[in-house]
Amino acid sequence: xxxxxxxxxxxxxxxxxxxxxxxxxxxxxxxxxxxxxxxxxxxxxxxxxxxxxxxxxxxxxxxxxxxxxxxxxxxxxxxxxxxxxxxxxxxxxxxxxxxxxxxxxxxxxxxxxxxxxxxxxxxxxxxxxxxxxxxxxxxxxxxxxxxxxxxxxxxxxxxxxxxxxxxxxxxxxxxxxxxxxxxxxxxxxxxxxxxxxxx
Amino acid sequence: xxxxxxxxxxxxxxxxxxxxxxxxxxxxxxxxxxxxxxxxxxxxxxxxxxxxxxxxxxxxxxxxxxxxxxxxxxxxxxxxxxxxxxxxxxxxxxxxxxxxxxxxxxxxxxxxxxxxxxxxxxxxxxxxxxxxxxxxxxxxxxxxxxxxxxxxxxxxxxxxxxxxxxxxxxxxxxxxxxxxxxxxxxxxxxxxxxxxxxxxxxxxxxxxxxxxxxxxxxxxxxxxxxxxxxxxxxxxxxxxxxxxxxxxxxxxxxxxxxxxxxxxxxxxxxxxxxxxxxxxxxxxxxxxxxxxxxxxxxxxxxxxxxxxxxxxxxxxxxxxxxxxxxxxxxxxxxxxxxxx
Numbered sequence: 001x002x003x004x005x006x007x008x009x010x011x012x013x014x015x016x017x018x019x020x021x022x023x024x025x026x027x028x029x030x031x032x033x034x035x036x037x038x039x040x041x042x043x044x045x046x047x048x049x050x051x052x053x054x055x056x057x058x059x060x061x062x063x064x065x066x067x068x069x070x071x072x073x074x075x076x077x078x079x080x081x082x083x084x085x086x087x088x089x090x091x092x093x094x095x096x097x098x099x100x101x102x103x104x105x106x107x108x109x110x111x112x113x114x115x116x117x118x119x120x121x122x123x124x125x126x127x128x129x130x131x132x133x134x135x136x137x138x139x140x141x142x143x144x145x146x147x148x149x150x151x152x153x154x155x156x157x158x159x160x161x162x163x164x165x166x167x168x169x170x171x172x173x174x175x176x177x178x179x180x181x182x183x184x185x186x187x188x189x190x191x192x193x194x195x196x197x198x199x
Numbered sequence: 200x201x202x203x204x205x206x207x208x209x210x211x212x213x214x215x216x217x218x219x220x221x222x223x224x225x226x227x228x229x230x231x232x233x234x235x236x237x238x239x240x241x242x243x244x245x246x247x248x249x250x251x252x253x254x255x256x257x258x259x260x261x262x263x264x265x266x267x268x269x270x271x272x273x274x275x276x277x278x279x280x281x282x283x284x285x286x287x288x289x290x291x292x293x294x295x296x297x298x299x300x301x302x303x304x305x306x307x308x309x310x311x312x313x314x315x316x317x318x319x320x321x322x323x324x325x326x327x328x329x330x331x332x333x334x335x336x337x338x339x340x341x342x343x344x345x346x347x348x349x350x351x352x353x354x355x356x357x358x359x360x361x362x363x364x365x366x367x368x369x370x371x372x373x374x375x376x377x378x379x380x381x382x383x384x385x386x387x388x389x390x391x392x393x394x395x396x397x398x399x400x401x402x403x404x405x406x407x408x409x410x411x412x413x414x415x416x417x418x419x420x421x422x423x424x425x426x427x428x429x430x431x432x433x434x435x436x437x438x439x440x441x442x443x444x445x446x447x448x449x450x451x452x453x454x455x456x457x458x459x460x461x462x463x464x465x466x467x468x469x470x471x472x473x474x475x476x477x478x479x480x481x482x483x484x485x486x487x488x489x490x491x492x493x494x495x496x497x498x499x500x501x502x503x504x505x506x507x508x509x510x511x512x513x514x515x516x517x518x519x520x521x522x523x524x525x526x527x528x529x530x531x532x533x534x535x536x537x538x539x
Contacts, residue, residue: 028273031269031272031273031276032269032273035267035269035272035273036266036267036269039265039267039272040265040267041255043265044251044254044255044258045251045252045255049265053267053272056272057272057275057276057279058279060276061275061276061279061280064276064280065279065280085252085255085256088251088255089248089251089252092244092247092248092251093244093248120256123256124256124257127253127256127257145218146250146253146254146257146258147253147254147257147258148258149258151220152215152218152220167211167214167215167220168211170211170214170215170218171209171210171211171212171213171214171215172210172211173214174210174213174214174217174246174249174250175210177249177253178210178246178249181249182245182249
């Protein structure tokens, strides 16, 4: 997973790729190459293997049914991860209300000709810029928790801080991230709302 | 409780909650805040999304490695494509207003819904059962009995050369013969094709299986390149995990495969373990035998619309057993029967 993400950030393309997915061989090749990576990525959002796989499969079947040519700004990987991310966020959004019907509801937003959503590339850039706004110590704490999965207690011990300070700094980091990144989330949601994402 | 009023919440508490570091009391405070107003709930969901997003996009996850079955996944995608094509294309032309209604109907839950999805050229019908069994009559004279928690989708008018539909869950089909138009059911990765017959299809999302049981006629059951032809009394199951489609015959003579529809179980000299298997499947319970000797006991009796307690009483009386319950398990005690 990590490997794929690093690779992604190295592929900076300026032109638009056109991928002919109407060709089954091409499409199957793309599917086989990216399926496991995408499903692992979705799993991080939805925490359920079955749902993660369903989301990725639905994305591909939708893409295949509705699209012949994909126009992609960066790379196919970046595009696919962006689309999976979108579907997962939509899933989280509906999770609370519709838990019972999870398996009956479609979370994949339609894939059109243009990529109306953030590709992973752009998103990572935006996150990096936002992270720079967080004061250094606060950022360190946030990264240890959010990116390395460390518990509050471990962070407090490691940095020789009180638990209360860790709690406090995490809250502060969340606030800054919300302020810095808040604008792109509603945009995603609006997109999902307007375009359905349900049958 | 907590220093937050129901209308206020600190970033600190919210971050702590998302990180899974809150005490029960603090979690309760977050829950109270969420239920305080739709705006609170909206704010919560947005921040949860942001939180999960940051983790998923940036997290170092060398530790977690799940392996996925790419072949099965690909088969699923191909089936979805094939179903969509045969169901008559172009989902983007669906009326978004109708879609919104469809969504809100789904939310009603518990209630059976029945709706039409409008396509450019074909009207799709969808019937979903919640907690009841539903009978569906098709325009060609075929009849579907849809078990609880199941969904069937079919075009209001069948195409000229086939009668295709898709099923999630379990249904019993009585198909009107029509050699010109094969009757085709898509259930997960499986395709079931017949000319005219009656049979049962059960696709389980939880267990990733599709099972077909045939009462009359001949049925082709295929997944990818695998195919079995089933004749009356035969049953086959496809298991996604193994990717295998195999005949699983056997247990059908007790009627347990059709119990959901008929409420009937019939035993004719069946061994007690077979009887218990059937009852467990029919009534969703766990039953255990106290000793091995009891496996020699045989039973001939028919049950129809009987309660579980009645059935257990009859068995206990017939074989001189005692029934006791501990937790979710029913235990049958007795001396058993001599070997035969």
